[in-house]
Amino acid sequence: xxxxxxxxxxxxxxxxxxxxxxxxxxxxxxxxxxxxxxxxxxxxxxxxxxxxxxxxxxxxxxxxxxxxxxxxxxxxxxxxxxxxxxxxxxxxxxxxxxxxxxxxxxxxxxxxxxxxxxxxxxxxxxxxxxxxxxxxxxxxxxxxxxxxxxxxxxxxxxxxxxxxxxxxxxxxxxxxxxxxxxxxxxxxxxxxxxxxxxxxxxxxxxxxxxxxxxxxxxxxxxxxxxxxxxxxxxxxxxxxxxxxxxxxx
Ligand code: APR
Numbered sequence: 001x002x003x004x005x006x007x008x009x010x011x012x013x014x015x016x017x018x019x020x021x022x023x024x025x026x027x028x029x030x031x032x033x034x035x036x037x038x039x040x041x042x043x044x045x046x047x048x049x050x051x052x053x054x055x056x057x058x059x060x061x062x063x064x065x066x067x068x069x070x071x072x073x074x075x076x077x078x079x080x081x082x083x084x085x086x087x088x089x090x091x092x093x094x095x096x097x098x099x100x101x102x103x104x105x106x107x108x109x110x111x112x113x114x115x116x117x118x119x120x121x122x123x124x125x126x127x128x129x130x131x132x133x134x135x136x137x138x139x140x141x142x143x144x145x146x147x148x149x150x151x152x153x154x155x156x157x158x159x160x161x162x163x164x165x166x167x168x169x170x171x172x173x174x175x176x177x178x179x180x181x182x183x184x185x186x187x188x189x190x191x192x193x194x195x196x197x198x199x200x201x202x203x204x205x206x207x208x209x210x211x212x213x214x215x216x217x218x219x220x221x222x223x224x225x226x227x228x229x230x231x232x233x234x235x236x237x238x239x240x241x242x243x244x245x246x247x248x249x
Contacts, residue, residue, distance in 0.1 A: 024189020129154030
């Protein structure tokens, strides 16, 4: 793949880069996306039955088990070449922040130092009643499903953001501040359909930041991107780094 020389220069001279990632970032690690036809999770399961507070109230066992299955699957997965390229950018540019909708922790596993998780992290849990976080996602005694909160006895739920829930306030405010300051914004592997996360590329653009879209498919945000790179994260991102910094191995 060849890259626009203007884009390469913008990348090399970026003062503050933001990488905004979605499920497509982890697809090449073997983690299914949500909305890809056939393979996406929401093509096989109903979000209303699994990813809302009401679903958990109605059937906590099914919801807990579904997340336990995904958590176990994600534990086996490794960062791919795209995650590793994002982590490498930290030593090539003055400031790099990752804002992710993913809950798998793979950016951190790849070595990225500043990762804002807008939708939480599947490896943690918190009490559905008192809200206290619990380090042990699988529960203390391994018998109750869902496991019980050690403080109040309420049911534990995965520490992710469900449909109809607010984003963690601190993470969201930090994300908005970061995007407001950024001069280059890479939007990687997201369908950009879920708000408020999907407003971040628009915010970036409205602040005069250069927006780059990396995705094999057309997305709702191609129209606001100055550069659209049609391809997979695990190929495009390392290719972009190799083209911008050919002497850096
Ligand atoms: N590289 C880059 N992009 C890819 C790849 C890949 N290898 N494979 C698929 N994609 C793209 C798809 O074309 C699609 O545009 O990744 C995108 C995935 O979109 P979604 O499945 O909608 O995932 P995402 O945008 O992260 O969803 C947002 O929705 O269900 C909720 O909370 C969940 O965080 C999630 C949110």
